Amino acid sequence: SYELTQPPSVSVSPGQTARITCSGDALPKQYAYWYQQKPGQAPVLVIYKDSERPSGIPERFSGSSSGTTVTLTISGVQAEDEADYYCQSADSSGTPVFGGGTKLTVL
Amino acid sequence: EVQLVESGGGLVKPGGSLRLSCAASGFTFSSYSMNWVRQAPGKGLEWVSSISSSSSYIYYADSVKGRFTISRDNAKNSLYLQMNSLRAEDTAVYYCARPYDSSANDAFDIWGQGTMVTVSS
Numbered sequence: 001s002y003e004l005t006q007p008p009s010v011s012v013s014p015g016q017t018a019r020i021t022c023s024g025d026a027l028p029k030q031y032a033y034w035y036q037q038k039p040g041q042a043p044v045l046v047i048y049k050d051s052e053r054p055s056g057i058p059e060r061f062s063g064s065s066s067g068t069t070v071t072l073t074i075s076g077v078q079a080e081d082e083a084d085y086y087c088q089s090a091d092s093s094g095t096p097v098f099g100g101g102t103k104l105t106v107l
Numbered sequence: 108e109v110q111l112v113e114s115g116g117g118l119v120k121p122g123g124s125l126r127l128s129c130a131a132s133g134f135t136f137s138s139y140s141m142n143w144v145r146q147a148p149g150k151g152l153e154w155v156s157s158i159s160s161s162s163s164y165i166y167y168a169d170s171v172k173g174r175f176t177i178s179r180d181n182a183k184n185s186l187y188l189q190m191n192s193l194r195a196e197d198t199a200v201y202y203c204a205r206p207y208d209s210s211a212n213d214a215f216d217i218w219g220q221g222t223m224v225t226v227s228s
Contacts (some may be wrong), residue, residue: 001169033214035152042202042218043152054207054216086152090213095166096142101151 002026002091004099011105018074020102022087025068032070033088034063036081037101043086047072074104082106109133109217111203116222123193123226129186129203129219137161137181140212143188145199146221155201156188157212171197193226200224 004024012018022032032050035043045054047063050070060075070089074081087099115127129141143155156177157166165177176189186203200221207216 031213035215037152042220043215044218045207045214045216048207048214048216084151088152088214094212095168096144096154096157096213098144098152098154 002097004087004089004097006085006087006099006102008100009103009105011107012074012077013107014079015076018077018081018104020072020074020085020087020104021069022071022089022099023069024089024097024099026092027065027068027070027089030089030091032063032065034061034072035086035088036083037086038083046085077104077106079106109205111205111217111219113201113203113219113222116201116224118225118227119193120228121194121226124189124191125193125224127188127190127201127203127222127224129188131184131186131203131205134205134217135209136184138209139205140164141179141186142204142206142212142215143177143186144202144204144215144218145197145224146202147196147199150199153199158186159212160209190224193224195226198224198226 034047037043050065051063112130142157158177174192178187202221203219204215205217
């Protein structure tokens with residue numbers, strides 16, 4: 001089955017830039033999406049179609065794509081950004097697939 | 108306000124059944140595909156099932172195929188998940204989720220608060 005691979009954890013100091021990667025063979029052909037999930041809450045979509053930002057999402061969140069890797073970048077990280085982040089895409093049949101998640105720790 | 112509200116979770120014994128519901132409001136429910144996504148305690152997100160707007164297309168994760176059935180009632184703005192032959196590994200918070208684009212089923216911009224399903228003897 002198709003897999004998306006994320007690092008389990010990323011740590012960054014406040015004000016610094018956090019980069020979370022997601023790798024998958026089909027990413028050159030399928031869009032990627034990113035979600036933020038805080039403890040006890042439902043996920044929130046923060047990036048769609050690789051790099052588009054939904055309304056209400058701060059400009060410090062951005063997405064990019066290069067080959068089989070997509071990256072979520074959070075510039076000027078704030079304490080409130082500490083959360084789990086999941087990438088999502090689709091396999092060859094269009095079935096949604098989630099990455100394993102990355103815990104972002106703000107030091 | 109666009110909203111999804113799940114219900115029907117609870118404690119069930121292995122081999123048992125449960126039916127989850129998701130009530131939608133604030134948008135034209137009949138125009139959107141809908142999904143169930145689950146999250147086991149301390150684990151990541153797992154897509155479970157999708158159903159197209161008119162119920163013509165239905166898909167399941169391999170882990171639930173043959174045991175779970177997704178359905179919807181557009182007249183009642185409701186989504187359902189019938190879960191049979193439940194196993195301990197089905198223990199999770201179950202979310203219903205709506206895609207942001209009514210013409211596709213890719214990213215999910217609206218999520219319910221989730222309903223907990225615990226399978227244990």
